[in-house]
Amino acid sequence: MKFFYFITALFLFQSCVPVQVAPKLKNDKVTKGKKFKKDLPDVYTYIFRDPKDVDEFYNYINIKYECNDEYVDDMVPVIIDDHLYYLSWYETDKSSSTWNLGGMIVDKALENEGVSPLFDRTGYTRTSDTWYIALHLLDFQRNDVLHPDHEKRDRAIEFFKEMRQEYLSTDNYYQAYLKRGY
Template identity: 40%
Template sequence: MKNIQLLLIAVLLQSCFPVSIPPNLENGKWMEAQKFKRKLPNQYAYIFTDPKDANEFYYYISAKFPPNQEGDSENNVPVQINDTNYYISFYETEKKSRMVNLLPAITNEVLRDKNIPIELEEPPITREGTWYIVLTITDAEFIDALSPSYKNQKKILDYTKILHNEYISTTNYNSLQFQK
């Protein structure tokens, strides 16, 4: 019985425990942007996991909606949805997963207490990130078009889902310029 307890303690100390795990938003989710990440604007947003490389969504938006006169393809990109003008802004943001490995952390502390200068190289906390695209849409008066109180919110939300699916399935963004 004592051997089983020692075995369980050894396995427990060698295990990694998740402290925070980023959500899986492959299918996208509509929510308040600031509840997803504090530094985002105080608006409703459509958020999805970005499986592609950095800046790919920027290239997609630039190809689909050529830059306006100011040349900005991230903020207030003009689009027409059902013959009404709207503005899309997007943000690339990362959420990190954190895992704690107890054995190196405990061993390093014991060695430090005994004034032994050896430290295990493996960090006690490891991080791995997941990137997300956060889409916000406003109307011509800069009213949040994804807000539940907005009159055409359902149509706008459907449009964001179409953009998401088109982005994921498109590999050659130049072909988007020939579609209308």
């Protein structure tokens, strides 16, 4: 019976209950921005997980499309198959949170015995952020290119997949600038 209590106590010390879980995207996803996160615009966006440091995608776009630190995240002109489009992008995060249920129970039991808690109250929850890049594309008439009814949607998704691959595999963004091929 002591072994059972020991295993139960060990389980409680190790038990973390997920409260909020960030989505795990294998590669990418096309969805409405507001559906993914409320502060994104209500247009179709191409979303992928960004494992790089903050401002890396900013630097990538700034160098590749020669933005000179002006309008880097909004209405960047890009050419796909000899057609002009406007790229807007957003760097956003989703949090994952867990509660340390075992620590809460042990501290409550210790408080009832008049003993000071073992765990810091701020240590009951653990939060980690996962960062994502959300890309949006407009055509010359300001139509949403990622909309399911747009005739160039498949080509735009293919373009974004190539862009994601290039961004993730490139450390020196001047290489991306030289590959641009205008």
